[in-house]
Amino acid sequence: MDSLALVCTGALLAGGLYWFVCILGPAEQKGKRAVDLSGGSISAEKVQDNYKQYWSFFRRPKEIETAEKVPDFVDTFYNLVTDIYEWGWGQSFHFSPSVPGKSHRDATRLHEEMAVDLIDVKPGERILDVGCGVGGPMRAIAAHSRANVVGITINEYQVNRARLHNKKAGLDSLCEVVCGNFLEMPFPDNSFDGAYSIEATCHAPKLEEVYAEIFRVLKPGSLYVSYEWVTTDKYRASDPQHVEIIQGIERGDALPGLRSYADIAETARKVGFEVVKEKDLAKPPAQPWWTRLKMGRIAYWRNHILVTILAALGIAPKGTVDVHEMLFKTADHLTQGGETGIFSPMHMVLCRKPESPSNS
Numbered sequence: 001m002d003s004l005a006l007v008c009t010g011a012l013l014a015g016g017l018y019w020f021v022c023i024l025g026p027a028e029q030k031g032k033r034a035v036d037l038s039g040g041s042i043s044a045e046k047v048q049d050n051y052k053q054y055w056s057f058f059r060r061p062k063e064i065e066t067a068e069k070v071p072d073f074v075d076t077f078y079n080l081v082t083d084i085y086e087w088g089w090g091q092s093f094h095f096s097p098s099v100p101g102k103s104h105r106d107a108t109r110l111h112e113e114m115a116v117d118l119i120d121v122k123p124g125e126r127i128l129d130v131g132c133g134v135g136g137p138m139r140a141i142a143a144h145s146r147a148n149v150v151g152i153t154i155n156e157y158q159v160n161r162a163r164l165h166n167k168k169a170g171l172d173s174l175c176e177v178v179c180g181n182f183l184e185m186p187f188p189d190n191s192f193d194g195a196y197s198i199e200a201t202c203h204a205p206k207l208e209e210v211y212a213e214i215f216r217v218l219k220p221g222s223l224y225v226s227y228e229w230v231t232t233d234k235y236r237a238s239d240p241q242h243v244e245i246i247q248g249i250e251r252g253d254a255l256p257g258l259r260s261y262a263d264i265a266e267t268a269r270k271v272g273f274e275v276v277k278e279k280d281l282a283k284p285p286a287q288p289w290w291t292r293l294k295m296g297r298i299a300y301w302r303n304h305i306l307v308t309i310l311a312a313l314g315i316a317p318k319g320t321v322d323v324h325e326m327l328f329k330t331a332d333h334l335t336q337g338g339e340t341g342i343f344s345p346m347h348m349v350l351c352r353k354p355e356s357p358s359n360s
């Protein structure tokens with residue numbers, strides 16, 4: 001009898017552990033499982049050191065004077081977080097307004113499709129995804145528009161993930177992924193019929209540099225849309241609580257300093273674009289974008305326990321626990337940024353490259 005009870009308890013525990021890790025663990029879109037968490041292109045034993053280096057660089061973003069080092073640290077950041085993002089969020093690394101009656105997945109897709117609808121692309125045209133992540137938006141946009149999408153990301157691990165997902169989705173004939181720096185893109189002048197960036201150019205130390213590069217590769221007359229991370233008109237640099245929230249967002253998201261909403265269109269014009277439209281997509285009547293993040297808190301606790309167990313067992317790299325803790329805190333800062341209204345991750349700017357160069 002005793003040994004039967006022991007076997008039953010063992011089976012229950014094993015079943016429970018399997019359920020905790022494999023059923024609860026996977027992301028909504030089943031991109032990754034908890035047991036497969038890695039440090040991207042960083043070998044498991046170097047994850048903790050790389051995290052420490054990342055943290056000492058981005059701890060006080062406003063004091064960063066070495067702008068040229070930012071892309072390397074952003075690359076490190078994405079080695080550290082890509083698997084966790086896919087596992088806990090899905091293949092689209094951005095926010096979107098909640099849509100009543102629709103799932104997060106549908107709301108995400110609608111936000112992505114809006115970007116390509118705005119740049120008015122025809123099937124077969126060639127468009128650029130600036131900072132493409134693992135390609136969630138790229139696949140939705142290619143399927144919706146039938147345009148050929150070329151994505152660029154600085155992170156090689158993401159390139160491999162994106163190519164794998166493109167193939168699995170049967171979209172590899174429409175979607176191409178290139179590893180490179182969006183500040184010096186390996187594309188000829190005037191070579192794209194349109195471009196978009198979704199929550200990616202916020203990683204550029206100088207917005208002017210990435211906008212100028214996008215301007216260069218676009219064909220005259222074509223459109224570019226960006227969803228930018230900004231501080232809004234409600235942000236007060238004199239309010240210590242505002243400063244704490246914004247610095248928390250910068251530290252946990254590899255940002256060399258958040259820009260004000262007022263700088264976006266001005267920078268686009270500075271590099272030669274005509275600004276066709278500008279709108280903060282987070283403002284009412286849009287529903288809060290941070291609801292999903294806030295609702296996930298219980299799941300994040302469970303994830304943290306899971307990551308801690310997996311790291312202790314040597315299944316996940318040791319530093320994963322630190323990275324997960326950082327993301328946990330970032331989720332709170334982002335939620336506070338949304339609730340106070342001082343931060344928006346979707347300040348939309350739609351720009352056109354003029355047909356002929358302006359004289360100014």
Ligand SMILES: C=C(CC[C@@H](C)[C@H]1CC[C@H]2C3=CC[C@H]4[C@H](C)[C@@H](O)CC[C@]4(C)[C@H]3CC[C@]12C)C(C)C
Pocket residue numbers: 084085087088089092093094095199200202253254293296299300303304324327328330331334
């Ligand atoms: C555009 C950027 C990324 C935006 C978001 C996709 C990510 C910002 C914060 C991330 C997360 C925070 C909490 C994590 C949680 C603790 C973990 O258990 C599961 C993953 C998270 C939910 C993770 C998912 C992605 C984010 C929401 C930036 C970097 C410019």
Ligand SMILES: C[S@@+](CC[C@H](N)C(=O)[O-])C[C@H]1O[C@@H](n2cnc3c(N)ncnc32)[C@H](O)[C@@H]1O
Pocket residue numbers: 071074078091092093094130131132133134135136137152153154155158180181182183197198199200201203204
């Ligand atoms: C938050 S993710 C967004 C990814 C994608 N747009 C999405 O919504 O899923 C930001 C992306 O920008 C890329 N990125 C950041 N800095 C870059 C740089 N200097 N050159 C190229 N890509 C960069 C990152 O590698 C990452 O893929």
